[in-house]
Amino acid sequence: MATILYPLAFIALIISFIKSKAKTVLALKKAWKSVENILPQLLALLVIIGFALTLLTPEQISKLLGSESGWMGVLVAAGVGAITLVPSPVAFPLAAALLESGAGYMQLAAFISSLMMVGIVTIPLESSYFGKKAAIARNASAFAFSLIVALVMGVLL
Amino acid sequence: MDKIKLVVKRYKFFLLLVILNIAMLFIYPDIGMKSMKTTLSSIKDVLSIIPPVFILLGLLDVWVERETMIKYMGEESGIIGVLIAFFLGSAAAGPLYAAFPIAGVLLKKGSKLSNVLIFIGAWSTTKIPMFLLEASYLGLKFAIIRLVLSLLGIGAITYIVENVLSQDEKDEIYNKVLVEE
Secondary structure, rough: OOHHHHHHHHHHHHHHOOOOOHHHHHHHHHHHHHHHHHHHHHHHHHHHHHHHHHHHHHHHHHHHHHHHHHHHHHHHHHHHHHHHOOOOHHHHHHHHHHHHEOHHHHHHHHHHHHHHHHOOHHHHHHHHHHHOOOOOOHHHHHHHHHHHHHHHHHHOO | HHHHHHHHHHHHHHHHHHHHHHHHHHHHHHHHHHHHHHHHHHHHHHHHHHHHHHHHHHHHHHHOOOOHHHHHHHHOOOOHHHHHHHHHOOOOOOOOOHHHHHHHHHHHHHHHHHHHHHHHHHHOOOHHHHHHHHHHHHOHHHHHHHHHEEEEEEEEHHHHHHHOOOHHHHHHHHHHHHHHO
């Protein structure tokens, strides 16, 4: 999916350049400025992800999330999802593998939902755009939401 | 010299983590090696996303008039603004953290806060390719239940965040994105 981004940006740049050289240069300057703005946090984040994914292996996750684990497992699942930053093309195969090795639907629903919507390590980045309060409120309510998803899954599946 | 100092100061947390990782290489070679490899592979992921996203952002910033954005996503945009925010987020590609800078530009151009929150919500969880992936790995029923709940969840989260913030705090958010110019 991400592979369309480069061609898209390239085509947009060419069209923009044909229309106005000055505006295109300005756009590139603005682009670089906003990259540099988030770069310190982003780079730090990438090293943290490296540590997190090294210390939390799929086997460990699988042990914690079995369908026997009940609400404790749901909480752990949502917590792990909130902290880790697994890209979704990796997350779904992982979830499918967990399902096969005995994880429950409730735990998986909590894990996937919080993985997608909650990002504890990205809160500083989010805060730099929305302010601390909005970032925390969004992440906290998204975390609560992922528990609700688990509850509904438990009832329906 | 002063410039180097400034850069070091700005990147001190990152540099500290890198030093920590290098130290790990000596103390626990296995862990140090693996985490360094993971970091390098996520840097590769980021490089496939961040540069084009920010170029598109720069172009958006330069070419889209503030008036246009206000008309379609501003305070008075109503249901049209909600729908545009939702489809913009759902059609996107990339991890959630790539959505925040885009949200920043939307705010700067005068988009309504609740619409930006809907955009973030849609980006985080209702992307179409992800739905297909989810259905194929975890079953259609699982994916549909989660999709329906996510639609409700995006609304609820937007409502909560909007109501947690006072008017002053909302103004503060807009001031901040404008100052960054």
